[in-house]
Amino acid sequence: MGQKIKVTIWNEYRHEKINEQVKKVYPNGIHAPIAEGLAAHCDIRIATLDEVEHGLTDAVLDDTEVLIWWGHTAHNEVADEVVERVHRRILAGMGCIILHSAHYSKLFKKLMGTSCSLNWRDTGEKERLWVVSPGHPIAQGIGAYFELEQEEMYGEHFDIPVPDELVFVSWFKGGEVFRSGCCYQRGMGKIFYFRPGHETFPTYYDANVQKVISNAVQWAIPTERPSPLYMDAAPLESLLL
Template sequence: MVNVTVWNENRHEQKNPLVREIYPKGIHGVIADFLNEEGLDVRTATLDEPEHGLTDDVLSETDVLIWWGHLAHHEVADEIVQKVKERVLNGMGLIVLHSGHFSKIFKSLMGTTCDLKWREADEKERLWVVDPSHPIVEGIGEYIELEKEEMYGEHFDIPAPDQLLFMSWFEGGEVFRSGCTYQRGKGKIFYFRPGHETYPTYHHTEIQQVIKNAVHWAKPTELPKPVYGNAKPLEEIKQKN
């Protein structure tokens, strides 16, 4: 069983009636629901809970953490970010969604500003699959089309992805690297662009499928823990004259 924690800032849902109408259980609630249908063990956590819902016990039991934030990146405590980072480096998977590109945890793991262009204009987005062999895009056709989404445009200030899975085209003409994988330490990271709060993006079946696939891909791999530091030789080292 894969243990998933869906973390959501949960501020738009409290401030904006339109967001509450689209996501009455919160963005975290709809994501948790379709992941539960996948047979995963899912819990949720939000910003205003003690320790943002990410206690030591929760993090130690989490195989994959999903992260959505926007309005309050600055309110996430640095000590919690450091704990999440350590868990990723030790093997926990991390899926960062939409405006989570500007979260403290993503910027820390990327080492760049993670800045980009953006525009809200109710425009069409077409996410082209550029690596059809990758397990995260299993069950997806040549592209996913969203009738309305927020535009994110290049240049996206991130390190070159280990693998680029989606490239978005927007009705206004911009393109964007919308599905990027990384490895940091023993942990696997997937950034997935769609998901502006005023659009029903997380109700879209193909978007849900990508996130489900990403959870299975990002789960920890059971490998021996690497040994670091001064090492004794495995073979006899003969003295050189």
């Protein structure tokens, strides 16, 4: 086996401390089953909101190839300077996976340049995730679709730029559909938004969900090439002489 991928999982880690229903589902934090699903091929670090610099210091980011981000209740508590620091690292090549309600995070909205708003219903209902790009590496090992018996509904319109690649589309029992697996590139960095993951349901224990996140981590690994140079360039014909 080759060298393990360096992954940092960032989790607010608030719900699990104050909400008994969430604590019952994720007693060790939402990050725990995500980390378990990646353990075989990733070197994992956990970072949380209440750590110094939210656990995302320059040293941590220097040692991160792919960042996974889950947030919900405290988006506005994330310091702007940390968001800017992470944003620069993504543009420089660090991969990023945005999960569920982190669509409203400062980081994702900065990356997308839109409101990232959507419709939702959190009563819990069946979600069917259809694979709409079966040749994509993030869909490897997933059938034509998979189902989650209980999830929060997210419905269109989802105010994001048109994805570079769309891997999954969700259908909900209430009839709504949603672009639930969206790929982007910003600068040198690859970004994947994956919809499932409401805190009161055991979504991150699901084998298919863990497989998608694992595939996405491998897809988002930084490209091995120098960053582009931006300068006052000489005319092309002078370079050909």
